[in-house]
Amino acid sequence: MSSKWSAGVRYLFLMLCALAVLYPILFAFSNAFMTPEESQAYPPAMFPSRLYLRNFADVLGLVPIGRFLLNSLVVSAVIMAGQLVTASLAAYAFAFVPFRGKNAVFFLFLSTMMIPWEVTIIPNYLTVKSWGWMDSYAGLTIPFLASTFGIFLLRQFFLQMPKELIEAARMDGCGHLRVFAIIVLPLARPALATLGVYVFLNAWNQYLWPLLITNTDTKRTVQIGISMLKWEEFISYGLLLAGVSLVLLPSLLLLALGLKQLVRGITAGAVKG
Amino acid sequence: MDSAQSLQSAHAGHTAHAAGALRASRTLRSLRSIKRRDNFTGYLFLLPCFAFFGVFLFYPLAKSVYLSFQITNPRGEVAAYAGLDNYASLFASGAAFLATLKATVLFTLYTVPAGIVIALVLAVMTHAKRPAMKAFQYAFSLPVVISAGTGAAIWILLFHPSAGMLNYFLGLLHLKPVFWLADPKWALVSVSMMTVWMNLGFNYIVLLGGLRGISDDIYDSLKLDGPGPFRSAFGVLIPLLSPTLFFLLIVSVIGAFQTFGQIHILTKGGPMDSTNVMVYRIYQEAFVNFRFGSGSAQALVLFAVILALTLAQFFWLEKKVHYQ
Structure with missing residues (x-):
């Protein structure tokens, strides 16, 4: 009886938390479907009375969101793939290869995570400009193909792996590249999925860099599209939130897929032996 | 013989x-x-x-150090050698510098502990295979898709003093409306609330991954010995989770010290400099006033502060981290 009660209380608590966490997103999506009168009504309406699609049509007319979505997709996918390769290699070295100067190099890398973006953004802007990478996918992606964050995340996951397994493989004469590819990477799938989803979403959400290095609509990303809306002199909540909803929708879908991937990777890693 | x-x-x-x-x-x-x-x-x-860091991190860092000793023209070209003047004027400004430091530290204290503790409680409560947990996992991971741009666009409407939903909810509870972003006493708290919400998804996903990395045997033995949900969470899971928690702490503190987007959109450092964190001040110096030399000097001071904090956490806390 008491366990039933505690389960009930737990679910109630979780539901209240979920409601609080989801509310701002529900607010955005439901207001996107409201007429200007509805979104200004008092007391405020929680849900639209009907599916009013005018906001979406108006937003699509204001800015070429389809093109922006494609650009963001390409840029985010390239950055994700690149970081998974560079970070897993480096994390393996830090976790399992006893090389000279490891601690010093690790702290050097770690310190790069603390370099605030304002320190690097002006010189990087000048570099990319001098190489003729303005308004190009190269300029949008190549500066972000390695990150200490990813290295650190994977290193921590690697260190939680059973050491005996890696040592045994090494004793059997497996080279580092084989251990990396055959043992560590498959075991690290949940961590790689976590990192992949995270890097993709972060790239998707980048703001200042694409703003600086893109000048034309053909290479602009979706976050800049949203900011272009904000500079318009207006407007109803509905129109702005329709734009926000369009930008959020692909990442919400990715998260639905990515979480599943995450769980599948974890189950595969959990079947030991 | x-x-x-x-x-x-x-x-x-x-x-x-x-x-x-x-x-x-x-x-x-x-x-x-x-x-x-x-x-x-x-x-x-x-x-x-090494290759990517060399070109896009170390070289620009060195160039910023160089710039910090120069006076630049608005186009970013070096106009004159400044020596230590950029640094001297920063510390000479005394009260203003201390105010930005205070805002930054307060922002970190408001966002980091709350962000980690809330995510930890939710992750511990939802990581097990129970009915409906997948739905909760999706819900609590969801803010990870929010950028400073989209998040601030939503919250600036929620924070609106007369038409915003937050004050509407306060009204339902018969509480006085709060001027979330216009009141110097509230502005930093408001930006922190939005930031904790925005970071929750990331913190939750990392902790969920860490909890899933703990072997099933341990969960099984917890069920058999049955020390109760809270004692099992704090006595057994937290030490096993400590590498993940340590990682999250380091990353969160660094992230808090570098927060820019939501402050730029929501408060622009105001009111009365109450949200003028170090990064925002640097942004104004470099990209509004076009003083790249002095901006670089401030950025490097910020870098030194963050570096010292991170090293301190490594020396004091990593001993307590339990690696398997």
Whole structure:
């Protein structure tokens, strides 16, 4: 009886938390479907009375969101793939290869995570400009193909792996590249999925860099599209939130897929032996 | 005969000794070659990262150090050598510098502990395979898709003093409306609330991944011994989760010190400088006032502060981290 009660209380608590966490997103999506009168009504309406699609049509007319979505997709996918390769290699070295100067190099890398973006953004802007990478996918992606964050995340996951397994493989004469590819990477799938989803979403959400290095609509990303809306002199909540909803929708879908991937990777890693 | 025998045995002993020495030197040599190969492999694996960091992090960092000793014109070209003037004027501004430092530290204290504790409680409550947990996992991970741009666009409407939903909810509870972003006492708290919400998804996903990395045997033994949900969470899971928690702490503190987007959109450092964190001040110096030299100097001071904090956390806390 008491366990039933505690389960009930737990679910109630979780539901209240979920409601609080989801509310701002529900607010955005439901207001996107409201007429200007509805979104200004008092007391405020929680849900639209009907599916009013005018906001979406108006937003699509204001800015070429389809093109922006494609650009963001390409840029985010390239950055994700690149970081998974560079970070897993480096994390393996830090976790399992006893090389000279490891601690010093690790702290050097770690310190790069603390370099605030304002320190690097002006010189990087000048570099990319001098190489003729303005308004190009190269300029949008190549500066972000390695990150200490990813290295650190994977290193921590690697260190939680059973050491005996890696040592045994090494004793059997497996080279580092084989251990990396055959043992560590498959075991690290949940961590790689976590990192992949995270890097993709972060790239998707980048703001200042694409703003600086893109000048034309053909290479602009979706976050800049949203900011272009904000500079318009207006407007109803509905129109702005329709734009926000369009930008959020692909990442919400990715998260639905990515979480599943995450769980599948974890189950595969959990079947030991 | 005797002497010949002893000579022979001495000879045999000598050969055995020589063979042993040979073997020893061979192992030593192979050990050395393994070591050399390990050194080579280690750096080979790090090569891609070194290349990207070299061009897009270390070189710009060095260039910023150079710029911090210069006076630049608005186009970013060096106009004159400034020596330590950029740094001196920063510390000479005393109260203003302390105010930005205070805002930054307060922002970190408002966002980091709350962000980690809330995510930890939710992750511990939802990681098990129980009905409906997948739905909760999706819900609590969801804010990870929010950028500073989209998040601030939503919250600036929620924070609106007369038409915003937050004050509407307060009204339902018969509480006085709050001027979330316009009241100097509230602005930093408001930005922090939005930031905790925005970061929750990331913190939750990382902790969920960490909890899933703990082996099933441990969860099974917890069920059998049954120390109760809270004692099992804090006595057993937290030590096992400590590498993940440590990672999250380091990353969160660094992130808090570098927060910019939501402050730029929601408050622009105001009201009365209450949300003028260090990064925002640097942004104004470099990209509004176009003083790149002085902006670089401030950025480097910020870098030094963050570096010191991170090293401190490593020295004091990593001993308590339990690696398997």
